[in-house]
Amino acid sequence: MKSFKIALAQFSPFIGDLDSNVQKMIEQANEAKKQNAEIIVFPELSIVGYPAEDLFLRPSLAKRTAQAFEKLAAIKDIVLVFGFVNLTEDGQRYNAAAVMKDGQVLGIYNKQNLPNYSVFDEKRYFNEGHQHLVFEYLGHKFGVLICEDVWSLNTVQQLAQLNVESVLVLNASPYEVGKPQHRIVTLKELAKQLNLHLVYVNQVGGQDDLIFDGTSFVINQSGEVALQAPSFTEDLYFAEYQVENKSYQVVESAPALSTMAEIYQGLVLATRDYVQRSGFPGVILGLSGGIDSALTLAIAVDAIGADKVQAVMMPYTYTSQISVEDATEQAKRMGVTFGIAEIHPIVNSFMQTLYPFFGNSPADATEENLQARARGTLLMGLSNKFGNLVLSTGNKSELSVGYCTLYGDMVGGFAVLKDVYKTIVFELAKYRNSISETPVIPERVITRPPSAELRPDQKDQDSLPAYDILDGILYAYIEEEQSQEDIIAKGFEREVVEKVIRLVDRNEYKRRQGSIGPRISSRAFSRERRYPIVNGWKPGV
Amino acid sequence: MKSFKIALAQFSPFIGDLDSNVQKMIEQANEAKKQNAEIIVFPELSIVGYPAEDLFLRPSLAKRTAQAFEKLAAIKDIVLVFGFVNLTEDGQRYNAAAVMKDGQVLGIYNKQNLPNYSVFDEKRYFNEGHQHLVFEYLGHKFGVLICEDVWSLNTVQQLAQLNVESVLVLNASPYEVGKPQHRIVTLKELAKQLNLHLVYVNQVGGQDDLIFDGTSFVINQSGEVALQAPSFTEDLYFAEYQVENKSYQVVESAPALSTMAEIYQGLVLATRDYVQRSGFPGVILGLSGGIDSALTLAIAVDAIGADKVQAVMMPYTYTSQISVEDATEQAKRMGVTFGIAEIHPIVNSFMQTLYPFFGNSPADATEENLQARARGTLLMGLSNKFGNLVLSTGNKSELSVGYCTLYGDMVGGFAVLKDVYKTIVFELAKYRNSISETPVIPERVITRPPSAELRPDQKDQDSLPAYDILDGILYAYIEEEQSQEDIIAKGFEREVVEKVIRLVDRNEYKRRQGSIGPRISSRAFSRERRYPIVNGWKPGV
Structure with a gap:
């Protein structure tokens, strides 16, 4: 074999609708086979979608997941790597990935690093895995990681020590401004440092207040970007591994987007x-x-x-x-x-x-x-x-x-x-x-x-500071969690800063009671910035 | 010494207002001294209040906590046991208890079991402690636990093996129907089983949607209730340990409340x-x-x-x-x-x-x-x-x-x-x-x-099933997380169950966007039952 092809399924699940998700996974797997892919990789928790919140706890999820496995088992001649909730007999619940071929489960990987900060609540739902999964296929050694795992140097190093060549990373990584590029820039360094090829597949789509941008990619162990999928688009993308060159063929990347x-x-x-x-x-x-x-x-x-x-x-x-x-x-x-x-x-x-x-x-x-x-x-x-x-x-x-x-x-x-x-x-x-x-x-x-x-003749600026000043203060207070005194020290007027912070706290x-809306920042209200309504915290220091 | 007295400060903190909380703690300590108490125990995280949510993450909390310690250090001639956020030099954050006397910190205990289910999100904020704290005072051996710790048999057993006589348990245990009695009934068994006296001090007061009932108590190692404080009242209560009898003196309990x-x-x-x-x-x-x-x-x-x-x-x-x-x-x-x-x-x-x-x-x-x-x-x-x-x-x-x-x-x-x-x-x-x-x-x-x-002539029952039926279905679906088919199997009409579940899911x-309101059940909306708005989960199975 001179080369093999991996399909990256930049997939938009409908949270909680296992039937429609599995149906779409089957269609994508069939399409990937048509294009001669040997492996298809889906995002984190692809069967149920991310984040399903307390649906992860519904007692019937186990039965529904088993039914999904049965349907996926009917797909032949391609390796499926997909995410699911793994409920084990001893009552543990894992955020897991399965490697399946011709109806046989070749391996299961349980996510080891569970984020429980920012918009994430994975420790509410899942137990931590403690073991790596490595599988050999087409003469190539693969490892599997799930999202947060790839940001733990320790975890990736352990996997690298098992002589893995390519790491398949299943993700549901929410968008925020600049994050699509940030992921690639950071993981290029990691690939080089640990001499690993990274196949990074991310969920795409809006889910309540979260946006998943997709922007899946493949990085060669040299740090070179072999493939970069567009952001905000649901589709299949293909990476071809050249055995002789020991690297994924470089194809044209999706054009970079301006911030706006x-x-x-x-x-x-x-x-x-x-x-x-x-x-x-x-x-x-x-x-x-x-x-x-x-x-x-x-x-x-x-x-x-x-x-x-x-x-x-x-x-x-x-x-x-x-x-x-x-x-x-x-x-x-x-x-x-x-x-x-x-x-x-x-x-x-x-x-x-x-x-x-x-x-x-x-x-x-x-x-x-x-x-x-x-x-x-x-x-x-x-x-x-x-x-x-x-x-x-x-x-x-x-x-x-x-x-x-x-x-x-x-x-x-x-x-x-x-x-x-x-x-x-x-x-x-x-x-x-x-x-x-x-x-x-x-x-x-x-x-x-x-x-x-x-x-009559009202202007916003009668009640509020000019928006560039207001936004500067808000960004420092909300996104950067600076204190009142820190913000004043940056050069904003004391009176204005005190007023703005008082208003933020009081509202x-x-x-x-406001409606949800899409998160694009690193500190969105409600899911991410969780403050008590009644509280006596005084800004100060 | 024939006996010593412990004050249980059934305390209602104002979340985030460290100044007013510490002020009240000082007043209560002075009152306890007047009544000749040797030790005063405050609830979990008493300095900042529970749950302070993302206020726990504010960078200036360390400085504010240090100031609180300085003020408490001025209290002489009584041992203070209180809760605080322990930020260590290596960047860990613990839900902790301090034992302080005459300005000296005699010991610090970091909570070992962090609840992250139901209404709790402690793993978002805290690291787990791994060590017990035991201190001897007045010839008596005390251990310290914080809330969830006392519900981990493993944790309490380890403490019991250190030959502890009395365990001081600092709590912020939220109310739900029947929980005040449930705690006592369960911990009576534990006290007997492990031969420990339990001094259980609970926060009291409303905090947004959570109610803390107080209902602090002391249980002798025989399983006998020596003291039971009233629910929903802020006050100091006193337990007197009789050295000769090796037990806390039994005083009249607050009268039991009917459920309503x-x-x-x-x-x-x-x-x-x-x-x-x-x-x-x-x-x-x-x-x-x-x-x-x-x-x-x-x-x-x-x-x-x-x-x-x-x-x-x-x-x-x-x-x-x-x-x-x-x-x-x-x-x-x-x-x-x-x-x-x-x-x-x-x-x-x-x-x-x-x-x-x-x-x-x-x-x-x-x-x-x-x-x-x-x-x-x-x-x-x-x-x-x-x-x-x-x-x-x-x-x-x-x-x-x-x-x-x-x-x-x-x-x-x-x-x-x-x-x-x-x-x-x-x-x-x-x-x-x-x-x-x-x-x-x-x-x-x-x-x-x-x-x-x-x-004209509208009745609720034109659109909804009779309330006893509706509530029966709702309780099974929400509180007990039963599936549609399970609920039908209990004898409710299929059509009615399907309609009710559809309405719950759709709303x-x-x-x-509704306002918050006090939680009295074991599955309250919003903080405790966290469902995505957009989801394709179908009731069924």
């Missing part, structure tokens, strides 16, 4: 998978003439098509004429269903009912919230009647400091920009405009000063 | 701590004339006093006269501020705005949701204007099957009955009426058939 392209494509994939896998016929969102809803609309259209997207403008006294114009124009450019619903009569009826209770209290945020809640209720009414999912349009900067109305602009099942700071929202809007002949977002939406338009209750 | 008394007191404590520690001046809730809001009102009044509670009745076309009468009567009996706000004009204004969009679509749940959302927005308006916290009044049965309106009756910061099934709501209402001379909840509220009153998105 990477984020944008990730958000599109997350939105598409959430909407489609939840079974919604389409989406609806409130279009305000501002940049957040404009960008959300563009992402929605790119995710599921203009014919499935409905936008509604809901003006009130403080809505400027240019907002109505720009929203109308954008809806037209994008070809979505568009309607206008005035909220004056609704806000007035609320005020009349509340008047006897309010007495002579001066106007404050209460009245602003009524506008936002009238809009939220209208969107939910349209959603209830026609079945479209409401997309929430708030961004991470707002959500961090609570500059948003619970049950108002926060309504919706999926908050597309939840983990995107406002400064990045601007960049993404410009990026999206740059990739189509005519800009989909009217220029004025990007250049005008941001405003919630809930008071945990609001975020807790 | 236990749950009721737990909900009252949780509500009080949430409201007060969040800094709200009071609460507001919608009173419908139904049993859920009636019980919530009673709990609110018992928690924070009638003068801090505001109730609003918000009738619509389908609200019956008896609902208005009963709500008015209950508000009067409880002495709370009460108002009536008609929602017709609001619902009408929504309908007029939506009419052009709806066209000839027949009426459905959309119109019902508008009523609920009009009410939710009114409550939030009153909350925003006057600062009172909105209490949500839904129960666990409703929330399980989604028989509630997101952004409607689900609005609020704290859902008092979130983990209480409807059948238990009835029991609790009867219990509450039984303990005051005149029943606080009008009899008719308890006896009339439950109705959401969102359609995860709704629950995820």
Whole structure:
């Protein structure tokens, strides 16, 4: 044998639906056979999908997994390497990989390093494995690792000492900005250092708030990248090992993505998978003439098509004429269903009912919230009647400091920009405009000063610091976990820093009731940043 | 020395507020000294409180802990045993206990068994300890364990082999129905089996969705209960060891609580701590004339006093006269501020705005949701204007099957009955009426058939099975994790079971946006039952 071929199944499982996942695995295995692959490698936990959370604990998972094995056993003439939950007779539960050929299980590997930080909770579900798996096939010695394992130098060194040539790494590694490149850069060094070929297969697809980017790759023991699959795409990729050269043939890599392209494509994939896998016929969102809803609309259209997207403008006294114009124009450019619903009569009826209770209290945020809640209720009414999912349009900067109305602009099942700071929202809007002949977002939406338009002549910057300053403080506090004093020492004004941190801390209750949204940062709210609502921690030191 | 005295500090920390916690610990230590105690034992992680979640990871926690130690070091002439986060020089983080006397640390114990299931995530935060701590004092040999440790027979046996006489157990053990008694019954056996005295000190207080019941106790090595502190009360309790008898003197135990008394007191404590520690001046809730809001009102009044509670009745076309009468009567009996706000004009204004969009679509749940959302927005308006916290009044049965309106009756910061099934709501209402001379909840509220009153002559049982059947199925599916087929095999109708399970699975998105509420069951939503929103798991097997 001069060469052999490995298929990398950059696979998007439907969490918990073992039947459909196995069906797709069979189709991919058959396709791989057509292309003369000898081995096909699927991502971590491919049968059930990652992360299935407490579905991993369902008592019937063992039976369902056994049924999946039976179906996969019918595939002949190709080695399958796939992920599953391994429930052993002594009651242990492992995050495992099976090597199967012609219905025979040639080996099982139990993941040794279980991440239990950041977005990961694997110690809630799994026991640690303690043994390596090595198998010889086609005169080549393979090892198997699962995701976190490959980041433990100790674990990989042990495997290298077993004279393994190629390591098949099954992954469900969630996306964050820059991570696709980071993985490759780091593992190139590892391959060289330990003289191992790495075949890295990653899950792809959106799962609730997590995005899996795929970006599978093969690295030769020289550190050379032999194959790099595109990000955010489900497909089969093939690596051919040349026995004589002792290396995988180098094929053209997917072109590198700019940071904004990477984020944008990730958000599109997350939105598409959430909407489609939840079974919604389409989406609806409130279009305000501002940049957040404009960008959300563009992402929605790119995710599921203009014919499935409905936008509604809901003006009130403080809505400027240019907002109505720009929203109308954008809806037209994008070809979505568009309607206008005035909220004056609704806000007035609320005020009349509340008047006897309010007495002579001066106007404050209460009245602003009524506008936002009238809009939220209208969107939910349209959603209830026609079945479209409401997309929430708030961004991470707002959500961090609570500059948003619970049950108002926060309504919706999926908050597309939840983990995107406002400064990045601007960049993404410009990026999206740059990739189509005519800009989909009217220029004025990007250049005008941001405003919630809930008071006469209101600007965001009346209540908040400029967004570059706000985002700088938020990034230091949230992503970098710096203390108040550290952040002030970086040169931000004390008063501003204290205010921002106070707002972040105080608004945990609001975020807790917000919808989920795709994670692109290294510290997303909710799954990753877990704070008590009631707490007496004082910023300080 | 003929005897010595140990103070059990059944302590309610304010999570994350090390200053106030240490201040209270100092006061309690001084009080214990006054009562001639030689040792005072505080609960698990007493300095920072449990669970502080990602506050455990804040870089400045080390510095804050060091400051706390300095303050505690000033206490003389009593041994302090307390919990803290032990950050060691090699970067490990332990859930630890310190034994301190006159400013000297006599020993440190690192928790060996870290729970990472159910509501617990300790492996996210801590490393495992591997060593026992034994210290001799007053001629008596003490060991120290922390919470989960005492439930590991292996761990306790090892400690027993070190000839320990009394084990000081520091706990933050969350409440669930029956757990106070369960702990004592189980540990009596352990004490006898291993010939150990157990001094068990538990945290008390509400922390977000968790209730800590306290119910600290001392068990002699004979298995006899020497002391049992009341549940849900913060106080100091004293155990006196008689050297001659080699046992702790038996004192009168707190009277046992009925199940309903236990749950009721737990909900009252949780509500009080949430409201007060969040800094709200009071609460507001919608009173419908139904049993859920009636019980919530009673709990609110018992928690924070009638003068801090505001109730609003918000009738619509389908609200019956008896609902208005009963709500008015209950508000009067409880002495709370009460108002009536008609929602017709609001619902009408929504309908007029939506009419052009709806066209000839027949009426459905959309119109019902508008009523609920009009009410939710009114409550939030009153909350925003006057600062009172909105209490949500839904129960666990409703929330399980989604028989509630997101952004409607689900609005609020704290859902008092979130983990209480409807059948238990009835029991609790009867219990509450039984303990005051005149029943606080009008009899008719308890006896009339439950109705959401969102359609003419609507009854809950038009859409849902009878509550005893519904709750039976829900309990089997949620608490017992039984499969659909198992539940049908128990004798429930197939069609009903399939429908209920489908509803539970489909409504995860709704629950995820609901407010938190106190956990009383062994499987509460959100923190404990963690399911993906998007998933393709099919009930079946």
